[in-house]
Amino acid sequence: MSAPAPSTPVIVPILGDQLSPHISSLADRSPDDTVILMMEVTEETTYVRHHKAKIAMILSAMRHFAEELRGAGWTVDYVRLDDPANTGTFTGEVARAVERHGARGVQATEPGEWRVRQAMEHWRTDLPVRVRILPDTRFVCPLPDFYEWAAGRKELRMEWFYREMRRKTGLLMDGDKPAGGRWNFDAENRGGPEAGLKPPAPPRFTPDSITGEVLDLVSTRFARHFGSLENFGWPVTRTEAEAARDAFLADRLPRFGKYQDAMVAGQDFLFHAVLSPAINIGLLDPLDLCRRAETEWREGRAPLEAVEGFTRQIIGWREYVRGMYWLEMPALADANGLDAHRPLPDFYWTGDTPMRCLADCVRTTRDNAYAHHIQRLMVLGNFALLAGLRPQDVADWYLVVYADAFEWVELPNVAGMVLHADKGRLASKPYAASGAYIDRMGDYCGKCAFDVKRKTGEGACPFNALYWHFLARNEKKLAGYHRLAQPYATWRRMSDEKRAEYLLSAEAFLRTLDPAKPGWAR
The missing domain is CATH 1.10.579.10 (DNA Cyclobutane Dipyrimidine Photolyase, subunit A, domain 3)
Incomplete structure (x- = not known):
C-alpha cells in the first residue's frame, strides 16, 4: 500500500523513456516531500502512428516501473490513457498534478526529444510554481561535453569521438592503449551468412496481468496502427531486461561480432543483442552493459572483436548520434540535402x-x-x-x-x-x-x-x-x-x-x- 501523499510536494514527472531508479530528477528527492507523476497521454501515442507493440511495450514498462517505485516507498500519481479526465498532453497532466497536489515545484530530467523539451521550457512560464530541468546523467557524454568536442572541427566523425569515450570510460583499454593494439576490429566483423547457422533465440517474456491489460487496451484503441501484437514478448520489467541481457552475454555475444552484418531470411535476430528497446527506455544501464561485455572477454568467454563491436555501438554510435541530434536540431528534421521528394511506397x-x-x-x-x-x-x-x-x-x-x-x-x-x-x-x-x-x-x-x-x-x-x-x-x-x-x-x-x-x-x-x-x- 502506498504511503500517504506528502503535503505541498515537488512533482517529479517520469517519462516513458526514463524508467531508471537513479534518474537525475530523483537523485536529491525524498519520498517524504515528492510525488512522482507518470502519464500515459494520447499525444505521445499518436504524434506518429507508432507500432502497436512499441506502444504496448512502453505502457506496460511504465506501469511496472510505477509498481517498482511504490515498492521502494515513493508516492506515484499514475494517469492512465483511458482516464476520462486525461488531457492527452504532458503539459496538461503536469498542470493538473500541480493543482491536485498543491505542489510547490516541478523537477524533471531533460527529455530525449526536441519537441518535448520545447514543451518543458513553456512549463517555466505557464505553471505557477518553480520548474527545474536537470541533465540526463544516464549518458556517458554530457551534452556540453559533446558540444565542446564538436566545436571547431571540420569533420565530426564517430570514430574519433568513440576513442574519446573509450579513454573516458576505460572500456577495453590497457593503460592508455586500446586492448589488442587496435581501436576498431570492424574488419573481423563482416561475416556473411553461412549454411546451417542456428543462433539461440533471445528470450521472450510471457505477458503478466499488467501487460495483458495493456495489450487489450492497445489492440482496441490502436487497432488501425501498423504492426502485430501476436508475438509480443519484450522485456517490460528490470528483472526481465536483466534476464535478456544475461542471455545475450552468455549465448550470443561470442558470435555477435562475426555475424553482426549478416542477413538470413526468416532469422529475425541472429546473434544480435535485441536490448536496445530496454536500454532506450531505461531498464538497462548502457555503461554497465558494456562493462559486463568486457568481463566476458577478459575472462575468456567472448572474443575481443565481438566485444569491441558491441561496445562501439553503445558508447560510440549511440552516444554520438545523441550528441549530433541536439547539435543539429531543429534544422535536422527538415534536412533534404539530396533534394529527394518521392513519396514512401506502400x-x-x-x-x-x-x-x-x-x-x-x-x-x-x-x-x-x-x-x-x-x-x-x-x-x-x-x-x-x-x-x-x-x-x-x-x-x-x-x-x-x-x-x-x-x-x-x-x-x-x-x-x-x-x-x-x-x-x-x-x-x-x-x-x-x-x-x-x-x-x-x-x-x-x-x-x-x-x-x-x-x-x-x-x-x-x-x-x-x-x-x-x-x-x-x-x-x-x-x-x-x-x-x-x-x-x-x-x-x-x-x-x-x-x-x-x-x-x-x-x-x-x-x-x-x-x-x-x-x-x-x-
Whole structure:
C-alpha cells in the first residue's frame, strides 16, 4: 500500500523513456516531500502512428516501473490513457498534478526529444510554481561535453569521438592503449551468412496481468496502427531486461561480432543483442552493459572483436548520434540535402513486393517491431536512398515501426546515415550499394524474383540500376567525396550506351513507385 501523499510536494514527472531508479530528477528527492507523476497521454501515442507493440511495450514498462517505485516507498500519481479526465498532453497532466497536489515545484530530467523539451521550457512560464530541468546523467557524454568536442572541427566523425569515450570510460583499454593494439576490429566483423547457422533465440517474456491489460487496451484503441501484437514478448520489467541481457552475454555475444552484418531470411535476430528497446527506455544501464561485455572477454568467454563491436555501438554510435541530434536540431528534421521528394511506397507498410530482401525486412519489422541494423541501413534504408524517397516520410516510418525508435536516436540515423540528407555532417559518404552487397551479406537473392547478377532490363535486381542512377543524378553534390572517387571513375569510364541503359532501366523501375500509376509496388 502506498504511503500517504506528502503535503505541498515537488512533482517529479517520469517519462516513458526514463524508467531508471537513479534518474537525475530523483537523485536529491525524498519520498517524504515528492510525488512522482507518470502519464500515459494520447499525444505521445499518436504524434506518429507508432507500432502497436512499441506502444504496448512502453505502457506496460511504465506501469511496472510505477509498481517498482511504490515498492521502494515513493508516492506515484499514475494517469492512465483511458482516464476520462486525461488531457492527452504532458503539459496538461503536469498542470493538473500541480493543482491536485498543491505542489510547490516541478523537477524533471531533460527529455530525449526536441519537441518535448520545447514543451518543458513553456512549463517555466505557464505553471505557477518553480520548474527545474536537470541533465540526463544516464549518458556517458554530457551534452556540453559533446558540444565542446564538436566545436571547431571540420569533420565530426564517430570514430574519433568513440576513442574519446573509450579513454573516458576505460572500456577495453590497457593503460592508455586500446586492448589488442587496435581501436576498431570492424574488419573481423563482416561475416556473411553461412549454411546451417542456428543462433539461440533471445528470450521472450510471457505477458503478466499488467501487460495483458495493456495489450487489450492497445489492440482496441490502436487497432488501425501498423504492426502485430501476436508475438509480443519484450522485456517490460528490470528483472526481465536483466534476464535478456544475461542471455545475450552468455549465448550470443561470442558470435555477435562475426555475424553482426549478416542477413538470413526468416532469422529475425541472429546473434544480435535485441536490448536496445530496454536500454532506450531505461531498464538497462548502457555503461554497465558494456562493462559486463568486457568481463566476458577478459575472462575468456567472448572474443575481443565481438566485444569491441558491441561496445562501439553503445558508447560510440549511440552516444554520438545523441550528441549530433541536439547539435543539429531543429534544422535536422527538415534536412533534404539530396533534394529527394518521392513519396514512401506502400510496400514499406504492406511488404507486398517481389524484392525478397525488402519483403522479409518489412515482415520482421511488422511482426517484431524490430529489424537489425544492416537490414535497416543496407536494405530498407539503401532502397530509400537510391530511390530518392522524401526524408521526412522515411524518418516518420522508422520512428513508427521500431520499438527502440525515439527521435533523438532515429532522426540522426535516418537523415544522416541512411539518407545523407544532412550533407555529410554525420557520415563521410552515403551508404549506397548495389545488389551485390545484399547478395554478399544476405541469403535473400537466391530465391528472389529478380536476378542480382543481371544489371539492367526485365528481371534485373532493381538495386543495380538504381545505384548508378543515384550517383548520376547526384554527381554535382557527391563527386567531390573522396570515398566515392572510385565509383564515379567507373561511371565515367562506361560507354554512353551503357550509362543510358542503366538510367533508362532505373527510370522504368521508379515509375512503378509512382502512386498515380499502376505497378507491383502498389
